[in-house]
Amino acid sequence: MSGSRTNPQPIDLDFYREARALAGTHPIESRRQLSQLDGTFIHLDAGDAVTVVLESGAQVVDLFPLNRDDHRERLTHQTMVSEGLFMTRYSRLWGTMPRCRPLMTILEDSVVARPDGPGDAFHHPLLGGSGTRLEWLLQGGAPGVATTWEQLAAAGRRAGVASHHVGEPVSLFQKAYLVPGPERVVRLASDALAGDHVRLLAEIDLVVLIALSPYVDGAEPDDLPEPEPRPVEVQLQRGVVQPLPWPYPGQPALDLEWWHQQSSHDALPAD
Amino acid sequence: MKALADPLQHPYYQELLRRRPHATHVSHDRVEAHVGAHGFRAEAGQLVRLTLPEGPQIVDVCVVGVEDPHERYSTGTQMAMEGGRISRGTRIWGSPPRTRPLAVCVADTVKSSGGAPGLREHLAYGAHCVPHMWVRPDGTAERSCHDNLRNAFSMIGVDPDHVGDNLNLFMKGTFGTSQGDLLVARSDAEAGDYIEFAIEVAVHVAISLCPVGAGSDMSAPEEFWDHHQEVAQIRPVEVDVFEVDYGSIAVPSTGGQT
Numbered sequence: 001m002s003g004s005r006t007n008p009q010p011i012d013l014d015f016y017r018e019a020r021a022l023a024g025t026h027p028i029e030s031r032r033q034l035s036q037l038d039g040t041f042i043h044l045d046a047g048d049a050v051t052v053v054l055e056s057g058a059q060v061v062d063l064f065p066l067n068r069d070d071h072r073e074r075l076t077h078q079t080m081v082s083e084g085l086f087m088t089r090y091s092r093l094w095g096t097m098p099r100c101r102p103l104m105t106i107l108e109d110s111v112v113a114r115p116d117g118p119g120d121a122f123h124h125p126l127l128g129g130s131g132t133r134l135e136w137l138l139q140g141g142a143p144g145v146a147t148t149w150e151q152l153a154a155a156g157r158r159a160g161v162a163s164h165h166v167g168e169p170v171s172l173f174q175k176a177y178l179v180p181g182p183e184r185v186v187r188l189a190s191d192a193l194a195g196d197h198v199r200l201l202a203e204i205d206l207v208v209l210i211a212l213s214p215y216v217d218g219a220e221p222d223d224l225p226e227p228e229p230r231p232v233e234v235q236l237q238r239g240v241v242q243p244l245p246w247p248y249p250g251q252p253a254l255d256l257e258w259w260h261q262q263s264s265h266d267a268l269p270a271d
Numbered sequence: 272m273k274a275l276a277d278p279l280q281h282p283y284y285q286e287l288l289r290r291r292p293h294a295t296h297v298s299h300d301r302v303e304a305h306v307g308a309h310g311f312r313a314e315a316g317q318l319v320r321l322t323l324p325e326g327p328q329i330v331d332v333c334v335v336g337v338e339d340p341h342e343r344y345s346t347g348t349q350m351a352m353e354g355g356r357i358s359r360g361t362r363i364w365g366s367p368p369r370t371r372p373l374a375v376c377v378a379d380t381v382k383s384s385g386g387a388p389g390l391r392e393h394l395a396y397g398a399h400c401v402p403h404m405w406v407r408p409d410g411t412a413e414r415s416c417h418d419n420l421r422n423a424f425s426m427i428g429v430d431p432d433h434v435g436d437n438l439n440l441f442m443k444g445t446f447g448t449s450q451g452d453l454l455v456a457r458s459d460a461e462a463g464d465y466i467e468f469a470i471e472v473a474v475h476v477a478i479s480l481c482p483v484g485a486g487s488d489m490s491a492p493e494e495f496w497d498h499h500q501e502v503a504q505i506r507p508v509e510v511d512v513f514e515v516d517y518g519s520i521a522v523p524s525t526g527g528q529t
Contacts (some may be wrong), residue, residue: 016408044403077347080396080453083450084451085450088526093299098402117285125451127350130353132348132367132370133367134352134526138272139272150368153367153368164366167347167435176453179357180389183356183446184355185350185351252406253406256417
C-alpha cells in the first residue's frame, strides 16, 4: 500500500500554472457581495474564473457547480477518488457520468493551515458541508435558520435547477480533519483570514450554486449562536484562458453511445 | 454534533434481534461473476443479507427510495451522520430534504486482519469505478461498476440515471493523511462472510460485483488500472431477503428529529 490516489488523473500543471498567472492580472468584470443566508447562483462560461474573497474573516462558502445546459452533469463525490477529500491549488472538481470531466479547477488558494492544529487537518473538504436541516438541529441550531442545503436548493430553483440535482458541495474555507477509526469528518474553525481567497477556473459552461454556511467560520460549538455570516465578495473574470479540451490531448476518448442508448432522458447536448 | 441514539438499542431492533433466528426466508439470488449486477426491491421491515460464498469480493451498492427514487443513499449525509465506516449499528442515510435512515446494519461478520492503520472493510465513501477508469486506446472499456449498477436498476424498472452515491461493501480502505487520499488494500473477507441490513424505508437496491474483485494493494495505481482487470478474480455474491414476524410493532425511523 502507498499514499497514491486510487484513480490518479493526469494534469498539465504547466497549463494551470500559466492560467493561474494570467488570472492574477486579468481584469475583474464584476464584484458581488454575499452576506445573507439566502444562497445565490452565477453563470460562468468555459474559461471564466470566479474568486471568492473573505471580506472580514473566516466564513465557510459552499459551492456546487453543474453543467449549465445539462444539470445531470454536476459535481460528484467521485472527485475524492481522484483528488482526495480536501481541495487545494490545482485540485479539480469532477463531474458525474457519462462525461466524467473536470468542471472547475482551483487556480488559487491563499488559506494557510496553522501548524498548531491537528496535523491532518486541511481546508476545503468535499462532503463536509451538506448542512442538512437534521445536522443543523442536532448541532443545536435554531429552527428558523436556512441551512446550507436549503440555501443551495433555493438558489437552484431560482436558476432552474431541480433540487434533486443538488448534491454535496465543496466547502471552501472549511477546516476539517478525519477521526481515525470511525472516519468521521470533524469540522474546525477555519484558519482563513480577511483577504483570503480561492479562485476557480470554469472548465465548461456552468451554473454555480453558492451558499454561506450558517456555521460561519465552520466551528461546531456546543451552543450555536444565531448565525451572523461574514460578508464575502464574489469576483468574476471573463475569458481568462481557453480551457484544455476534454479528453486531454493524448488521452483516449470513450465511446458513450451505450450511455445515450440506455438513458431514458433526451440525448445529451452536443459539446 | 449531538450523537443520535444507538439504533440497535431501540425497542424495535431489540425485538428484531430476538426474533431474527426465526425469520422467514423470502428470496435467494446468487449473482454470478459473469453477470456482475443484480437489482431488487426490499420492503420496510425486511432484512437483506449479502454473503460471499467463495471468498472476498467488493460489492458496490446503490439504494434509492421506492416512493421517490430521488431519495437516495447520500455519501455526504452518511459521512456527516455516521462517519466513513459501515458495520453493525450503522444507519444508512438517504439524501436531503428527508435526510432519514433507509436501513440499519444489523450484522457484519468480516474481521479485518491488520495492515496499515485505519484500513477496514465496508466504506461509505469509495465511489465506484466508471468506464473512464478502464478506457482503452480504442475508446472502449471493460464493464465497470457504473455499467453494472445501471444494468441492475434497469433489471427492476428503475431509471438507470438514478445511479449515484454508493456503499463499498467488503472493500478495505481508509483515508490517507495527505489531503485525504483514498487508500485501499485487498479485502480480508472470507468465504461465508456476510453483512446484513434491516430496511426502514422501501427501497430499490442495485449491486455490482466490482471488476477489481477483492481489491488490491495500490502500490502503483497506474499499473493497477492498466492491468488489474486482466488478473482480478471476480467472485459471486448471494442476496437473501428475510422477513421477521414483528407482531404489531411498527418499523421505526431511527433518524431522530427532522
